[in-house]
Amino acid sequence: MALLAFIYYHLEEEHMTEYTDAYFEGERPLFAEHDATISGTVFGEGESPLKESRNIQLKDSIFKWKYPLWYSQHVVADHTTFETMSRSGIWYTHDITIRNSALQAPKLFRRSSHIRLDHVHFADASETMWTCDDIRLTNVQVNGDYFGKDSKNIYLDHVNLVGNYCFDGAQNVEVHNSTFIAKDAFWNCDNVTIYDSTLDGEYLAWNTKHLTLVNCTITSDQGLCYVDHLTMKNCRLLQTDLAFEYSAHIDADITSTITSVKNPLSGRIQAQGIDTLIMDVTKIDPAQTEIVTAAPVGERKTA
Numbered sequence: 001m002a003l004l005a006f007i008y009y010h011l012e013e014e015h016m017t018e019y020t021d022a023y024f025e026g027e028r029p030l031f032a033e034h035d036a037t038i039s040g041t042v043f044g045e046g047e048s049p050l051k052e053s054r055n056i057q058l059k060d061s062i063f064k065w066k067y068p069l070w071y072s073q074h075v076v077a078d079h080t081t082f083e084t085m086s087r088s089g090i091w092y093t094h095d096i097t098i099r100n101s102a103l104q105a106p107k108l109f110r111r112s113s114h115i116r117l118d119h120v121h122f123a124d125a126s127e128t129m130w131t132c133d134d135i136r137l138t139n140v141q142v143n144g145d146y147f148g149k150d151s152k153n154i155y156l157d158h159v160n161l162v163g164n165y166c167f168d169g170a171q172n173v174e175v176h177n178s179t180f181i182a183k184d185a186f187w188n189c190d191n192v193t194i195y196d197s198t199l200d201g202e203y204l205a206w207n208t209k210h211l212t213l214v215n216c217t218i219t220s221d222q223g224l225c226y227v228d229h230l231t232m233k234n235c236r237l238l239q240t241d242l243a244f245e246y247s248a249h250i251d252a253d254i255t256s257t258i259t260s261v262k263n264p265l266s267g268r269i270q271a272q273g274i275d276t277l278i279m280d281v282t283k284i285d286p287a288q289t290e291i292v293t294a295a296p297v298g299e300r301k302t303a
Contacts, residue, residue: 016057024049043068069093077101082108084124106144122147125163142166164201167192186211230267237271242278244269250289257295264289276301 017036024030025044034054041061043049048067050056058077063086069075075096082089087105090096090112097116106126109115113133117140122128125144129135132151142161148154152171156178164183167173173186175194183201186192189208196215204223205211211224212231219238224230225245232252237243241259244250250267257273263280266288273295279286280303291297 063089067091069096072096241276246284261291268292273298275299278303 015035017033019036019038019041021040023042023044024046026046028048028051029046030050030053031048032052033050033056036055037057038061039059043061043063043065045065047065048070049063049065050068050072051070053069053072054074056072056075058075058080060079062081062083064083065085067088068082068086069090070092072093073095075093077098078100080098080101082103082105084104088107088110089105090108091110093112095114096112098120099118102121102123104123106124107128109129109132111131115132115135117137119139121141122143125142125147127146128144129147129151130149133153135151135154137155137159138157140159142159142163144163146165146168147161147163148167148170150169151167154170154173156174157176159175159178161179162181165187166180166182166185167189168184169188170186170192171190173189173192175197178197180197180199181201184203184206185199185201186205186208189205189211191210192208193212194214194216198217200219202221202223204218204220206226209228211227211229213235214233215235217236217238218240220240222242222245223240224243225247227247229249230247230252232254235254236256237254237258238256239259242262243258243260244264245262246265248265248267250264250269252267252269254269254271256271257275258271260276260278261269261274262278263284265284268290270292273293274291275298277291277297277299278301
């Protein structure tokens with residue numbers, strides 16, 4: 001079986017169409033192209049150059065215009081550039097790998113699946129990666145608002161993201177060694193686990209369920225509120241005030257002093273210290289939350 005597979009693979013390779021140092025323009029120049037290698041090629045002005053394509057290998061190529069890869073399957077792109085006007089470029093596509101590439105256009109991924117990106121730079125990732133499934137990003141730079149909305153089954157490692165509202169509504173997210181400078185990050189999510197990462201931005205993770213943070217550094221005005229099932233292990237909260245408001249089922253191990261904690265619903269919060277603890281008995285039952293600090297609480301308030 002292995003020998004047959006080897007022979008079949010090489011027969012398939014022999015039937016690959018090759019485009020080298022080519023230039024295409026106009027609408028849909030390679031519509032429904034399949035089993036092709038494309039290198040050193042520029043796709044100029046003209047929409048949907050590779051729409052409905054299958055089994056495509058791209059290298060050292062440039063897309064200059066809109067909708068380059070719609071309804072495509074099994075695409076590998078290496079050292080390929082998506083210029084600013086190649087916006088809305090990869091929609092309804094399944095099984096795409098992009099490596100060592102610069103993506104300048106917004107709205108690049110929508111309703112696509114099995115996405116693999118490595119050493120990729122998003123210069124403008126506004127409204128990108130929406131409603132996608134099975135995503136793996138490694139060594140990726142992201143700049144832009146509303147990245148990753150309503151997507152699921154996401155793995156991130158060494159991702160640096162600058163932009164607000166990232167991953168709103170995402171499900172099943174695992175993050176390692178990453179940095180997020182983002183307001184309203186990870187809102188309305190379900191099942192998010194973040195390891196060894198930095199999160200900087202107000203209103204972190206509101207309305208999220210099953211959030212776990214391990215060895216993370218967090219700076220967030222009114223962060224981690226309205227969270228259901230929040231676990232924090234060996235985390236630091238720097239200049240984070242009014243944290244945990246109306247969050248439930250908290251299990252938080254904080255190695256720093258928290259600026260202020262307000263009206264958590266239930267669970268356990270252990271910290272080096274808390275400068276201000278607000279527990280309003282007209283809003284919550286303080287007995288439902290255990291507060292443990294190495295240093296005495298600085299100030300206690302009831303409203």
